[in-house]
Amino acid sequence: MSYDFESRVDRQGTGSLKWDKYKDREVLPFWVADMEFVSAPEIREALHKRVDHGIFGYTTPFEEAQDEIIAYLKRVHGYEIEADWLVFLPGLVQGLHIACMSVAENSSVMTPTPIYPPFRRSISNTGRKRIEAPMHVVDGEWRLDLEKMEELVEPDTSMFLFCNPANPVGRVFRADEIQAVVDFCERHDLILCSDEIHCDLVLDEVPHICTAVQAPEAADRLITMMAVSKTYNVPGLAFCYVVIPDEGLRGRFKHAFRGLVTEMNCFGYAGTISAYRDGEPWRQALIPVLRRNRDILYTFIREHIPPVKMWSNEATYLAWMDARELPVDDPVAFFESHGVGLSDGRDFGFPGFVRFNFGCTEAMLREGLDRMKKAVESL
16 A cells, blocks of 8 residues: 655644644744654544444553554564553653652652653653753764763662653664663662653664663563654554553552543554554555655755754654754744744753754655755855
8 A cells, every 4th residue: 555645734723733833924843743644544544433433431451452562562572561561641741750750759860861851841840850961972873971870870869761762863772772771770779761652763774672672680670651653643642551560660650640640542542553453554654754854854954054963863753953053042043033943952951952853745844944044044
C-alpha cells in the first residue's frame, strides 16, 4: 500500500496546539513534536470501528491491549515483560511528574541537558531539586558527560531522568553509553527513568537498545516510558504506558498518582493496539520520508545558513541547531518575525539554540528553509 506524505491538511479550526500558537500570523510552525502527516489508515480504521461500537464507558487495561504491547516489545526490541509490569497514563509528561513524585520530597533529581523541557519542569514542579548535567560534543556527536555527572551528583540524589533516543539532539545511545548510565545509577543508588518514546523513529542504521535489555540487572531500579504517539502521529489520543518490573517501585509510582489519574480513554487503547498490530507498513514508509527531510534540512543549513550549526541526528524528526553566531538577541523571536516558528533552546537548558521539527511535507520544509535563509540574509 502507498501512503501520502506530501499532501497538506488544513488544521485550522481543529484546536491544534501547533498551529494555533501562531493564529492570525503568517508563521509556519516547526516547533512542537507533532507531525503534519495523516496517521496510518489502519489506525484510523480501528478508531472508526471503536466509534461504531457506540459506547464509550470507563476503560481499564484489558487483555488485548496488554498482549499487543507485550508482543511488540518482544518482537521489535527483544524486551520480555509481564502484564503486571504495565502502568497506563495519559502521556509521558504526566509520567515524568509522577516519577519525580515517587521519590523523596527533599531529594534531588538529575537529568542531562539539553533535554525535552518537561524533564526539567517535572523536577521543579514537584518540588525536587534539579541537577542538570550538560552534555558535550565529542567528535561531532552529542554525548553524556560522565565526569560532570559524577561531579554534580549529591548524597540525596534519588533519580536520573534519561532520554533515548535523545530529544532534542537526536542521538541513539550505544550499548556502552547506556551501560555507563546504569552503572552510574547503581553506584549512587538512583532510580533510572528512561524515556524511550522515540525508539521507533531511528533514521540511520543504528539499533535502538532498550535500557532494560542492555542491563537486565537494573530491573529493580528501572522505569521505562513508551507510547505510539510520536511514531504514528497520534499524540492527541493522550495515551502512554510505563514498564516497571519491580513490584515495590511500581507500587510507589502508582501511589504517587492515586486520585489524580484514573482510567485511560478507550481510543488510546484502540490506537495503540492497531499501531502495534497493523501499523508497521506505514512506519516503514515514514522513515525514508523523515530521512530525506533530515538530509534536505542538514544540507540546506550547511550551504545557505552557515552561521547556524546543526548536527545530523540519528533519530527523531527533531533537529537541534546552534544559532548563537547570529547577531540577534533572541533567535526564536527573530525567525518568528520572518515567518518560521521554532522551539526555544532556553526551555531545553541551552539558550541560543533552537529545535526544528522536520516531520512535515517537503513543500512545507522547503518554504520554511527559504524563509530562514531570507531572514539571515536580511541581517
